[in-house]
Amino acid sequence: MFTTMHSAKGLEFKNVYIIGTNEGTIPHEKSYDIEDEKKKTEQIEEERRLMYVAITRAEKNLYISSPINKYGKKVSKSRFIDDIKAPTNKEMQETTIGEKIYHKRFREGTIIQIEGNSIKVKFKDGDRVLDYKVCLTKGMIWKI
The missing domain is CATH 3.30.160.800 (Double Stranded RNA Binding Domain)
Structure with missing residues (x-):
């Protein structure tokens, strides 16, 4: 199409x-x-x-x-x-449960679940499901 x-x-x-x-x-x-x-x-x-x-x-x-x-x-x-600053497939595959990340809005968190491009992160104010690829591409999230 x-x-x-x-x-x-x-x-x-x-x-x-x-x-x-x-x-x-x-x-x-x-x-x-x-x-x-x-x-x-x-x-x-x-x-x-x-x-x-x-x-x-x-x-x-x-x-x-x-x-x-x-x-x-x-x-x-x-x-x-x-x-364009898209993450590579290798970067996506190297993400692991238990990994610490930092989000511009939600601050420090820990990855507790990974499903495709979606990650569930435990932040101080609660759990959030994020599109990891979009967050990386937009520079909203990074590993700490």
Whole structure:
């Protein structure tokens, strides 16, 4: 099935391919032409959120392409590619029950259960079930 980033919200796919991830495409070149700096920044951030939606549609595999040339001209990769800090499968598999973590909001906790990407963590104020991969990707959680 093929879809656009705009219509992918709420859907999930085993494999996601994001093609042509270059400056001028995502973020779109029209974003650069906005005179008002505040509106320009807001538009680029909206396109960053759109890219995030596309990335998080992948259940298992994510593939991102960024060609070097487009229509015979040299192009650069999207600035959003360098923002991606997804954990590797190895990092996910190395997580163990009893491990101490730190969460930006909930503070220090201990992993008490692991099920796929979900972890149950015992914090001072109670247990929480978290999507570990999302928390790592967003820099909300780290091992201590």
